Amino acid sequence: MNQPYTRLDKDNAAVLLVDHQAGLLSLVRDIDPDKFKNNVLALADLARYFDLPTILTTSFENGPNGPLVPELKQLFPDAPFIPRPGQINAWDNEDFVRAVKATGRKQLIIAGVVTEVCVAFPALSALAEGFEVFVITDASGTFNEITRHSAWDRMSGAGAQLMTWFGAACELHRDWRNDVEGLGALFSNHIPDYRNLINSYTTTSHAR
Amino acid sequence: MNQPYTRLDKDNAAVLLVDHQAGLLSLVRDIDPDKFKNNVLALADLARYFDLPTILTTSFENGPNGPLVPELKQLFPDAPFIPRPGQINAWDNEDFVRAVKATGRKQLIIAGVVTEVCVAFPALSALAEGFEVFVITDASGTFNEITRHSAWDRMSGAGAQLMTWFGAACELHRDWRNDVEGLGALFSNHIPDYRNLINSYTTTSHAR
Amino acid sequence: MNQPYTRLDKDNAAVLLVDHQAGLLSLVRDIDPDKFKNNVLALADLARYFDLPTILTTSFENGPNGPLVPELKQLFPDAPFIPRPGQINAWDNEDFVRAVKATGRKQLIIAGVVTEVCVAFPALSALAEGFEVFVITDASGTFNEITRHSAWDRMSGAGAQLMTWFGAACELHRDWRNDVEGLGALFSNHIPDYRNLINSYTTTSHAR
C-alpha cells in the first residue's frame, strides 16, 4: 500500500534540467532569487560531482523566455541540449525522450521552471513509462505557494518522490568515506552555514 | 497504487464555474482580491480560448450572495446558466448534471467559491460518477488556509487533481506551434511578469 | 484506490467534543483565540441546529486542565457528559464508546483540544472500528503548525476526512429549501462577512 523505498543510485540516475531560462526565472516567486539561484547551481554541481548524465532543454530561447542560464551551459558543455520547437511537456519532444533513454538510467532527477508545468508534465509522463522520478523541489520554482503545493500534490500522488538537492546529494553519496573533500567543497560552496562550520573548525583545529 | 497520469485534453474537457458571486467573494480571504479576480478571469479566458464547453451556476443570486460576477456573464453569453433554487452541491441539481453530461466531456475543470463547499461537493460527486476532475485551486477561494488545505486533502484523497489556471492552460495547449499569438496574449493579460518579458523583448528586438 | 465520497448525513452523524477545557485552551496557538472560540461555538450551534446527538468529554476538569467551556455545558444540558478518570484517548473509556454506540450513528464528527491527541487518538480508534470519521479541523486546536500538520497527515492517512464547521454544515443541510432562516442565522452569528452581506442586502432591499 505504501511507496517502497526507492533509493537514488549514482549509477542509475540522470538529471533533467528543464527551462531554467533567464526570462522565465522572473516568474519564480515562491523562493527568494538568491536562494533559488544557489539551489539550481548546487544541483548542477551535484550532477557534475557524481558524473550523472545530464540533459538540458529549453523552450523558445530566442523569445521572451530568454536564454538558458549561462552558468548551466558552461557547466555542461557536452550535455545533450534540446531546444524544444514548441512542445510544452519536454516528454512530448522525441529528441528529449531519446536523449533520456540513451542514458540507460531508470532514475530521473528533475528540476525546472515553472514547477507545475515544466517539471510536473515530464515527471508525470516519465512515471507513466515506468521511470523512477525524483523531483528536486528546491531547484524548481513557480508563481506562489498555491501553485507549488498543487503541483507537489499531483506529482506525489502519481508516485514521484519529492527531494531537495542536499538530500539527493547525500543519498547519492552514501558514505563520506567515498570522498570527503569534494562533497565537502560542494556543500561549503552552497550552504553558508556549513561553510561557517568548516571555517570555524579549521581555524580552531589549526590553532593548536 | 499511484494515480495514473490523466492528462487534460481540450477535446474532452469542460469547465464548471460555481458560485463566483459578488457577495460570496467577500468571504474569500485565502487569496488576495486582486490576484483572485485575475485568476478567475484568466480561467474564463482560458475556457474561451480553448472553446471548452462552460457551465455557470449560482446560488441565490437575488439574495445576499449577490449576482454572478458580471464579467463572467459577459464572457459566456450562450453558456448554460443554472441558478440553483437551493441545492448547495451543484451536482444535486438535475439541470446542472444534465448540462454537464450534455457536453459529452469526461474531464471536468472546476473552480468556485468557497472551495470546501461549492468546489469540493460537486468535485466529489463527479468523481463518484467516474468523471476525471481537475480542481483549479487558484481560481477557487475560501476563508483561510485551514479551510483550503482541509478541502484540498479531501478532494485529492478522492482522486481529484489539483491544478492551477496556468498549468491547465499549458496542459491543454500541448504545443506552442498550435498558436503563439493567442495564448501569448492570454498570458500577457494575466501574468504581469510575463507581460514585462514580452515588452522588454519586443522593444529590444525591434531596436536592432 | 481513492477514497470514496462519504457524505455527511444528518440522520447518521453524531458530534464528539473532546476536552474543550478552559485550561487546555491556553495551549492552542495555531489558531487565533477569537477565531477559535467562534469556530467551537459554531460547531456546537451546528450540532444543535441539525439535532445531532452530541457527546461531551473532559480530562481532569478539577485540575489545571480546567473546566469544560461553560457555553458548551449550557448548549448541551442533556448530552452525555463523560469526565474521563484518566484515559487520554477518549475511545479507551468504555462509557464514552458506549455513549457513541448508543447514538446508533456511523458518522462521527470530531473536534477537540489538542488536535494530535484528543482528536487524533479517538479518530484513529473509531476508524479502526469502522466508523466514518470527519475531523472538524478549525474547531480543533494545537500548539503550532508542525503539530497540526503532523496530526492531519496521520488522520488523513488513516481515512479520516478533514472538514471545517462551515463545510460540515453545508453538507449536512444539502438544500437551502429545507430552511433558510435558521441556517442563515447560524452563519450570520459566526461569519462576520456573511452578516455584513445580509445587513447590506436587507437595508438595500427594504429601501425600495
Next chain:
Amino acid sequence: MNQPYTRLDKDNAAVLLVDHQAGLLSLVRDIDPDKFKNNVLALADLARYFDLPTILTTSFENGPNGPLVPELKQLFPDAPFIPRPGQINAWDNEDFVRAVKATGRKQLIIAGVVTEVCVAFPALSALAEGFEVFVITDASGTFNEITRHSAWDRMSGAGAQLMTWFGAACELHRDWRNDVEGLGALFSNHIPDYRNLINSYTTTSHAR
C-alpha cells in the same frame, strides 16, 4: 514638534512616476505582481481623473531596464517624459526638475521602482528644496521588506508623508458631491471588493 497636517490639494499637486520600466519591475518582490500592477495603474488613473500634472521619467530604456510600462505611456501621451541619460536620482536631471517646477505645484506625489532609490532619492531632494512630498507606498516597489522599511524610515524621517493611492485619491477628492460616478468607477476598476459591493448593491436596488 510634530508634523503639521499638510493636506493634498488637487490644485497644488503633481505626480512623478519614476522608472516603472518592464525590466526593473522584475526586481519588485515586496508586493505581489498582480497587486502592484493594479496599484500603479490606479495611481495613473487617479492622476488623470484629477487632472494632475504628471511627469514620467526612465533610466536607460534601451538597455536591460526595459521600456516604460506601455500603459503609462498611453495614459499620458502629452506628459513631459524625461529619459535620463545617466542620473540615478531624477532630481539630478535638470530637465526633470525644470519640468517639475514648470507645473507650479508645491505638492509632489511620487512613486517608482525601486523604492529606496528611484523614489527615495528625488523625494529627499525635493524635500530639501521645500516641496511637500507624498510617497505613494503601494505604487512603489522594491526587493523585500528590509529594503522597503529602511527606505520608509529614511523618507519619513526627512518629512515625507507616506500615503497610498486610495488615501491620496480620497484626500484629493474631499467630497463625494464633487462627483460620484467618476471616482466610483476608478475605485470599481481597481478594488475588486468595492466592485463587488457596487454590483451587489445595484442588483438589489434594481430588483425592487
Next chain:
Amino acid sequence: MNQPYTRLDKDNAAVLLVDHQAGLLSLVRDIDPDKFKNNVLALADLARYFDLPTILTTSFENGPNGPLVPELKQLFPDAPFIPRPGQINAWDNEDFVRAVKATGRKQLIIAGVVTEVCVAFPALSALAEGFEVFVITDASGTFNEITRHSAWDRMSGAGAQLMTWFGAACELHRDWRNDVEGLGALFSNHIPDYRNLINSYTTTSHAR
C-alpha cells in the same frame, strides 16, 4: 523633543466611530474578520462602560458602503449620529465637528474603516486644532499592511498616539478598585484567554 505623556482621562475623552459600515467592512483585510468584529464591539462596550460621549458617523449608508453595523446603532441609541452627505474627512462636516466640540472633551479616541482615510483624516484635522488624539489601531481596519503602516506613520508623525482598545480601557480605568466586576466582564466578553483564566480560577476556588 519627545512626546509628553498625555494620559487618557475618562472625564476628558470622547469616542468617534467613523464609517464602520457593513459594506466597507469587506474592504478590511489587515485584520481577521472575527477578531476585527470583536475589537470594534469591545471599543463600543468600553465607551459605554466609561460613559464616554460617543459620536457615530457614516458615509453614504444607502449606497454600496452599506448600513452602519447594527450592533453599534443599538449600543448608542442616543448618541449623535451624523450621516455625512459627501465629506470624506468627517472633520469637514460641520455637524460632526460641532458634535465633537459639544462634548467639551479634549481627548479624542478614534477608530474607523478604512484606517488611512476615515481614521487618519479626522485624526490629522483634530490634531491641527489642538485636540489630543488616540487612534485605536485594532478597531481600525484597512486593505493590507502597507496601507496600515503608511497610515500609522503619518498619524504618529503628526502627534497621534497609537493605542488599542485594551490599552485604552486600562488607561481610562486607572485602578481596579474603582470596579472589578464591570471591567472584568468586559474583558471576559472580548478576550477568550481572559475568560478562560476566570473560568479556571472560579472553578478552582469554588472547589475548596
Next chain:
Amino acid sequence: MNQPYTRLDKDNAAVLLVDHQAGLLSLVRDIDPDKFKNNVLALADLARYFDLPTILTTSFENGPNGPLVPELKQLFPDAPFIPRPGQINAWDNEDFVRAVKATGRKQLIIAGVVTEVCVAFPALSALAEGFEVFVITDASGTFNEITRHSAWDRMSGAGAQLMTWFGAACELHRDWRNDVEGLGALFSNHIPDYRNLINSYTTTSHAR
C-alpha cells in the same frame, strides 16, 4: 486502503536520536532554536520517563559537524552510542542496525538533524525492513519549509507516521492513572503554558 491504526506501545518502542550535533544544529532553520532545543530535550526526557531503549548516533563528531549535544550524552550514559565512520544513512551502519535489533522493539521513534537525510534515510530503510516508524517531526530540524515538507511527503508516502513529542508521550502513557506526577513534571518542564496552568491551579487551590 488506508493506514491501519498502529499505536505506540511503551513495551515495543525504541528511540533513535540521529546526529543532534552542535555544528549541524546551526543548519536547522525551520524551527526557532529555543523551541527546537526544548523539543529535543523533551523527547529525550520522554525516552527516559518511559524507559525506552534509546540509541544515539553521530556523524563525524570530531569534524565541523561538532559533538553530540552534551545534554543527550548525559541523559543516556549507558545507551548504545554509534559514531558512524562515514555512512550517511545510519541504517547502512551495521552496528547501528544491530543495536536497533538488539532492543527487540518493532516500533521505532526517530528524530534527528537534518530531517530529509538523517531522519528520512533510516526511517525509509526501517520501513522497508518491516519496522513501524514514528517520526518526531518537532524534534527533527532542517533548512527550511521546502525541505521539511518534501521530507514529510516522502516519509509519509512510505508509511511513516508523523508525530510530535507531546503526541508520542500521550500515546505511550495511555492513562494518567498510571502516573500523574512524573508525566506532569515532564510537561511542566517543556511546555511553559502547561507550567503556568499548574502554577495558577496550585496557587488557587492552596489558597482555600
Next chain:
Amino acid sequence: MNQPYTRLDKDNAAVLLVDHQAGLLSLVRDIDPDKFKNNVLALADLARYFDLPTILTTSFENGPNGPLVPELKQLFPDAPFIPRPGQINAWDNEDFVRAVKATGRKQLIIAGVVTEVCVAFPALSALAEGFEVFVITDASGTFNEITRHSAWDRMSGAGAQLMTWFGAACELHRDWRNDVEGLGALFSNHIPDYRNLINSYTTTSHAR
C-alpha cells in the same frame, strides 16, 4: 533634534519586572512561549549577574491573573516585591515608586506583561519624571503584532529606548575582559546557537 546616546550603565541602572504572572502569560501571543520564557529568565539572570537593583510587582496575584512566575520569586528573594492592590500603572503605586527611587538609579530597564499596559504605562510615567527608560522588548509580551507595534510607537515617541535582553547585557558589560566566564555562561544558557558554538569550539580545541 535626535535622541542623544544614553548608554546603559551598570552602576546607574535598575530593573523593573512588571506582572510576569502565570495567568497573564496566557495572553501573550506575539512571541512563542518557549522563547518568551527564555527571554524573561535571561533578563532575570542578567539583572542578577550585574547586581542590578530589581523590583518585582504584580497585579491581583490571588485572582485569575495568577501568581508571579515562581522562578522570578526564587531568583530575587530579597528584592522589593510590590503586589499592587489595584493600580494598573505600577507608577501609580506609591510603594513601587518609592522602591524605584530608593535604588538611586536613573536608568530603568523595564519589561512586563502586557506590553501596551504593564510596560508602557510605567515607562511613560517614568520618562515624564526624567528617568531614562530602556524597554526590553523581547521580555515583554502582548496579544499580537498590532498591539506590540502600537505600544512601541507610543513609548519610542516619548523617548524610551527599545532594547532586547542581549543588547542590554552587552551594553552593561562594556568589555569582555571584565569577565568572560560568567557572561559566557549566561549567554550559553539562554542562546542555544551560542551554546553550540561553545560546545563545538571546546571540543575542537581540546582535541588537539
Next chain:
Amino acid sequence: MNQPYTRLDKDNAAVLLVDHQAGLLSLVRDIDPDKFKNNVLALADLARYFDLPTILTTSFENGPNGPLVPELKQLFPDAPFIPRPGQINAWDNEDFVRAVKATGRKQLIIAGVVTEVCVAFPALSALAEGFEVFVITDASGTFNEITRHSAWDRMSGAGAQLMTWFGAACELHRDWRNDVEGLGALFSNHIPDYRNLINSYTTTSHAR
C-alpha cells in the same frame, strides 16, 4: 524638525565591517543565510568598487565567535584590521576609532553582526561624535525581527540613516555615465534578477 538630506559621497565615506565572523553568523536568523552572505559580499564589493576606506574589526576570533569570514579578509588585504581584545562596542577601542579618524571621512557606512550590538553601539557612538552614520540594514543580521526592529528604532531615533547595500551603491555612484560596466557587473553578481535582465537583453540584442 526633520532630518536634512545627508547624501552619501564617495569622497567622504568610509566602510566599517564589524564582527562578520563565522561563529557569530550562526546567530543571524532574521535574514536567510544565502541572502545574507550575498548582501555582505555585495557591500564588500561596493566598498572596493568605490575605493572607500574600509576597516575590519572582530571580537575574539580565536574563540567560539570564530574567524572573520575569509572572503572579507581576502577582499581587503591592506585594510586596517582591529581584533578587539574585549571591547564590545568597537568605538570603545582606541585603535578602531583612530583608524576611523585616520580616513578623514565624515560619513560612516556600518554593517555587522549582531545588529543591536555590533552595529548599534558604534553607530550611536559615532553619531554622538558628529559623524554621519549610514547603517546597511541588509548586511547586518541578528536573532529575529524583534531584535532587528528594536535596534532600528534606537539607531534611527538617534539620527542614523537606514540604507541597504543597493541604495548605498546607487547614492554613491550618482550617475551611470561615470561607469556602466563596473557597477553593472557588481549588480549582476549580486542580484540574480538583474543578471537575468542583462542576459536576456544581451541575447536579444545580439540576435539582430
